[in-house]
Amino acid sequence: xxxxxxxxxxxxxxxxxxxxxxxxxxxxxxxxxxxxxxxxxxxxxxxxxxxxxxxxxxxxxxxxxxxxxxxxxxxxxxxxxxxxxxxxxxxxxxxxxxxxxxxxxxxxxxxxxxxxxxxxxxxxxxxxxxxxxxxxxxxxxxxxxxxxxxxxxxxxxxxxxxxxxxxxxxxxxxxxxxxxxxxxxxxxxxxxxxxxxxxxxxxxxxxxxxxxxxxxxxxxxxxxxxxxxxxxxxxxxxxxxxxxxxxxxxxxxxxxxxxxxxxxxxxxxxxxxxxxxxxxxxxxxxxxxxxxxxxxxxxxxxxxxxxxxxxxxxxxxxxxxxxxxxxxxxxxxxxxxxxxxx
Amino acid sequence: xxxxxxxxxxxxxxxxxxxxxxxxxxxxxxxxxxxxxxxxxxxxxxxxxxxxxxxxxxxxxxxxxxxxxxxxxxxxxxxxxxxxxxxxxxxxxxxxxxxxxxxxxxxxxxxxxxxxxxxxxxxxxxxxxxxxxxxxxxxxxxxxxxxxxxxxxxxxxxxxxxxxxxxxxxxxxxxxxxxxxxxxxxxxxxxxxxxxxxxxxxxxxxxxxxxxxxxxxxxxxxxxxxxxxxxxxxxxxxxxxxxxxxxxxxxxxxxxxxxxxxxxxxxxxxxxxxxxxxxxxxxxxxxxxxxxxxxxxxxxxxxxxxxxxxxxxx
Amino acid sequence: xxxxxxxxxxxxxxxxxxxxxxxxxxxxxxxxxxxxxxxxxxxxxxxxxxxxxxxxxxxxxxxxxxxxxxxxxxxxxxxxxxxxxxxxxxxxxxxxxxxxxxxxxxxxxxxxxxxxxxxxxxxxxxxxxxxxxxxxxxxxxxxxxxxxxxxxxxxxxxxxxxxxxxxxxxxxxxxxxxxxxxxxxxxxxxxxxxxxxxxxxxxxxxxxxxxxxxxxxxxxxxxxxxxxxxxxxxxxxxxxxxxxxxxxxxxxxxxxxxxxxxxxxxxxxxxxxxxxx
Numbered sequence: 001x002x003x004x005x006x007x008x009x010x011x012x013x014x015x016x017x018x019x020x021x022x023x024x025x026x027x028x029x030x031x032x033x034x035x036x037x038x039x040x041x042x043x044x045x046x047x048x049x050x051x052x053x054x055x056x057x058x059x060x061x062x063x064x065x066x067x068x069x070x071x072x073x074x075x076x077x078x079x080x081x082x083x084x085x086x087x088x089x090x091x092x093x094x095x096x097x098x099x100x101x102x103x104x105x106x107x108x109x110x111x112x113x114x115x116x117x118x119x120x121x122x123x124x125x126x127x128x129x130x131x132x133x134x135x136x137x138x139x140x141x142x143x144x145x146x147x148x149x150x151x152x153x154x155x156x157x158x159x160x161x162x163x164x165x166x167x168x169x170x171x172x173x174x175x176x177x178x179x180x181x182x183x184x185x186x187x188x189x190x191x192x193x194x195x196x197x198x199x200x201x202x203x204x205x206x207x208x209x210x211x212x213x214x215x216x217x218x219x220x221x222x223x224x225x226x227x228x229x230x231x232x233x234x235x236x237x238x239x240x241x242x243x244x245x246x247x248x249x250x251x252x253x254x255x256x257x258x259x260x261x262x263x264x265x266x267x268x269x270x271x272x273x274x275x276x277x278x279x280x281x282x283x284x285x286x287x288x289x290x291x292x293x294x295x296x297x298x299x300x301x302x303x304x305x306x307x308x309x310x311x312x313x314x315x316x317x318x319x320x321x322x323x324x325x326x327x328x329x330x331x332x333x334x335x336x337x338x339x340x341x342x
Numbered sequence: 343x344x345x346x347x348x349x350x351x352x353x354x355x356x357x358x359x360x361x362x363x364x365x366x367x368x369x370x371x372x373x374x375x376x377x378x379x380x381x382x383x384x385x386x387x388x389x390x391x392x393x394x395x396x397x398x399x400x401x402x403x404x405x406x407x408x409x410x411x412x413x414x415x416x417x418x419x420x421x422x423x424x425x426x427x428x429x430x431x432x433x434x435x436x437x438x439x440x441x442x443x444x445x446x447x448x449x450x451x452x453x454x455x456x457x458x459x460x461x462x463x464x465x466x467x468x469x470x471x472x473x474x475x476x477x478x479x480x481x482x483x484x485x486x487x488x489x490x491x492x493x494x495x496x497x498x499x500x501x502x503x504x505x506x507x508x509x510x511x512x513x514x515x516x517x518x519x520x521x522x523x524x525x526x527x528x529x530x531x532x533x534x535x536x537x538x539x540x541x542x543x544x545x546x547x548x549x550x551x552x553x554x555x556x557x558x559x560x561x562x563x564x565x566x567x568x569x570x571x572x573x574x575x576x577x578x579x580x581x582x583x584x585x586x587x588x589x590x591x592x593x594x595x596x597x598x599x600x601x602x603x604x605x606x607x608x609x610x611x612x613x614x615x616x617x618x619x620x621x622x623x624x625x626x627x628x629x630x631x632x633x634x635x636x637x638x639x640x641x642x643x644x645x646x647x648x649x650x651x652x653x654x655x656x
Numbered sequence: 657x658x659x660x661x662x663x664x665x666x667x668x669x670x671x672x673x674x675x676x677x678x679x680x681x682x683x684x685x686x687x688x689x690x691x692x693x694x695x696x697x698x699x700x701x702x703x704x705x706x707x708x709x710x711x712x713x714x715x716x717x718x719x720x721x722x723x724x725x726x727x728x729x730x731x732x733x734x735x736x737x738x739x740x741x742x743x744x745x746x747x748x749x750x751x752x753x754x755x756x757x758x759x760x761x762x763x764x765x766x767x768x769x770x771x772x773x774x775x776x777x778x779x780x781x782x783x784x785x786x787x788x789x790x791x792x793x794x795x796x797x798x799x800x801x802x803x804x805x806x807x808x809x810x811x812x813x814x815x816x817x818x819x820x821x822x823x824x825x826x827x828x829x830x831x832x833x834x835x836x837x838x839x840x841x842x843x844x845x846x847x848x849x850x851x852x853x854x855x856x857x858x859x860x861x862x863x864x865x866x867x868x869x870x871x872x873x874x875x876x877x878x879x880x881x882x883x884x885x886x887x888x889x890x891x892x893x894x895x896x897x898x899x900x901x902x903x904x905x906x907x908x909x910x911x912x913x914x915x916x917x918x919x920x921x922x923x924x925x926x927x928x929x930x931x932x933x
Binding site (some may be wrong): 156234236237238239240241242243244245249253254257258261283332333334 | 399401422424425428429431433436438439440441442443447451452454455466486488499501502536610
């Protein structure tokens with residue numbers, strides 16, 4: 001029979017736009033990070049007083065001590081010199097000295113980072129699962145009662161201040177019902193080890209992660225629904241309906257499949273705001289993470305620590321976005337990574 | 343042609359919601375399609391031909407208002423989508439799901455309607471890909487649509503539509519998004535597929551020259567109404583309705599068998615939101631009489647052949 | 657524009673939300689006349705329950721200050737900060753976007769990398785750092801919010817300018833010898849405005865929430881009552897006196913919800929081409 005008589009073999013498709021974007025982003029990342037560093041450094045230069053003033057604020061000290069400390073911490077040099085020294089230090093992983101903790105900034109940040117990573121990861125997971133799950137329910141029949149209820153719920157959740165939601169959840173589940181711990185990241189003095197410690201930490205993470213995640217769940221619900229509403233109007237869904245496949249398969253495999261990709265993209269874009277949100281949630285639930293550390297740095301005017309946190313966060317955001325780009329490439333078959341010819 | 347008809351439309355009217363108020367997409371259509379028959383429906387865009395296909399497929403939007411009768415006498419009930427009715431859409435770049443392999447998109451029809459397991463359905467999908475002319479189908483079955491050309495995608499869409507062996511295949515301008523050479527190949531494929539399986543084909547196009555290739559009968563649609571139906575040969579040689587005559591003349595003038603929109607008839611298609619008092623074609627008709635503007639012409643003939651024009655004596 | 661207004665008015669939810677916001681703004685502006693109670697004065701027994709004493713309809717806080725008066729003052733702070741920050745962010749964004757979109761080349765590249773840098777630092781952390789450097793005043797909170805909110809509008813305007821630049825009417829203006837700055841301000845900017853306006857609702861809502869979060873963390877202006885700070889103060893007696901946190905929280909929720917609804921309504925009204933489900 002007619003066997004592709006006149007049609008040429010399909011050439012290997014050009015790299016997908018999102019892959020081009022990912023490569024561009026990788027190349028631009030160092031420049032962007034340098035701008036972040038310079039900006040953050042300049043900003044903190046504007047602050048009245050330096051680390052020595054902050055250090056001695058509670059102690060008092062004579063001019064000699066001030067001079068000596070300034071010399072020890074390199075604060076007696078000009079700003080450009082100090083910026084270059086800071087950059088050099090960064091290359092070796094040195095983030096400077098935290099006066100508030102009297103320890104290297106790197107050590108303090110690394111101590112708090114895992115907690116924030118765990119909080120962000122669990123909040124993202126929860127937001128994605130709950131948000132896209134409910135979004136599929138809403139988008140399965142746009143305009144239905146379920147859709148209207150869920151869309152209204154998303155609208156309300158979207159307007160909810162996270163710290164207030166956290167307080168309400170804490171009041172209900174920790175204080176009144178006593179189902180979950182109120183604060184912290186583990187039971188202090190319980191001496192749990194291994195699995196027991198992991199479970200204990202997980203129990204402590206439930207409320208903060210829910211608080212942080214629910215707000216984003218609302219966002220993903222709305223996006224998923226909007227994507228599905230659009231997919232219902234597409235030709236390929238019309239073609240799928242003409243094939244008479246089950247409604248379940250139509251909704252989950254065809255309609256929802258098209259809507260999930262934009263949600264994944266936003267997952268990366270939201271990582272910066274999520275990190276910002278963790279400041280508030282960590283202080284509501286007294287979670288010793290990077291966010292609360294930032295607040296402590298502000299309150300104690302520990303500028304080196306604040307700078308270290310800003311730099312670490314920016315790096316984290318860049319990494320998460322690269323990760324999401326790769327995930328996207330795996331999820332969207334139109335993005336071709338390997339050299340698999342047709 | 344004495345067999346029980348597969349499709350029987352009588353006085354079908356469809357009103358669709360539009361951005362500027364409701365649109366009367368179909369204004370009284372009578373049509374009969376026999377089992378295994380190949381009927382080509384010709385009309386300009388906006389004539390209601392796609393609406394007719396969606397009506398038969400049961401895929402009109404929920405807000406659509408229907409009047410008249412749609413019957414499927416040979417089945418006794420509306421056909422089951424996918425099993426008894428297949429649909430091929432116009433744009434093969436939009437009608438395949440970009441994130442599912444072509445194998446899965448064909449196989450799901452078989453799993454749904456033939457009760458096959460996924461493994462067996464995949465093997466059958468390879469056979470279908472081979473039948474529609476995809477080379478080395480066993481290596482292409484797990485590829486995603488973006489790895490195929492437009493013509494190949496339309497072949498795959500056709501494989502999906504015929505996978506479960508439907509009695510009726512609906513095709514909505516299946517070639518208008520493709521290159522001229524490939525258009526003929528796709529029509530050839532559709533034609534041979536329906537002939538070897540005894541499937542009835544209702545193919546919609548705006549291109550009369552193309553229709554001539556694979557039609558037993560041709561129906562001409564204008565502004566939501568069928569103005570002429572006849573077996574393909576007589577219609578092309580002795581068109582009776584002035585609109586059909588203009589279409590045939592255009593196709594002949596261009597002296598070609600390939601596509602191209604009909605731009606040679608003076609005037610514009612009527613406003614779909616307004617209901618004309620008389621014959622909808624009268625404003626563009628070179629032979630219009632006074633009563634053409636006031637009195638809608640009656641249908642002379644039946645669902646198999648006929649014409650609606652004051653100039654044609656009954 | 658009037659047709660857009662008519663479309664906006666057709667949908668009941670955004671219209672009701674707009675009315676609510678107008679009422680709130682009026683109440684906040686006229687608070688000294690409507691409810692002439694000093695929000696900072698100790699005017700009654702501490703922790704009076706709401707709806708019990710007509711002198712304190714919403715009760716009193718831990719120091720015996722009137723909750724209603726503080727709520728109204730909080731509304732003033734909240735709305736002022738949100739509107740000022742949004743105006744600043746949109747103005748800054750429009751300016752930067754216009755500059756990048758018009759200049760192209762290296763200027764564009766550098767401006768966009770700076771925009772990237774601002775988007776890479778979590779906005780709330782940036783706000784925290786700015787407030788700590790500038791001190792806790794209403795002005796510095798406005799600056800802190802605008803500093804992270806201008807990037808979205810900047811990208812929008814830049815994209816819009818880039819696509820407008822190639823249009824015929826701009827080419828015609830160039831041929832007619834219209835000066836560059838006039839082309840930018842009189843032809844390009846007005847056409848780039850509708851997408852930014854659609855963005856304004858989102859920015860206002862975000863600004864209200866950020867202001868509340870900053871003052872909740874104790875970084876607000878200590879001399880003025882604010883919803884976030886009220887929630888934080890109520891936290892100490894959350895278990896026994898939950899309304900002290902819940903009332904300002906509900907005010908916050910209702911305001912942000914109303915802003916979002918109005919923003920969405922405006923969006924729909926300004927972009928009618930986008931079909932609705």
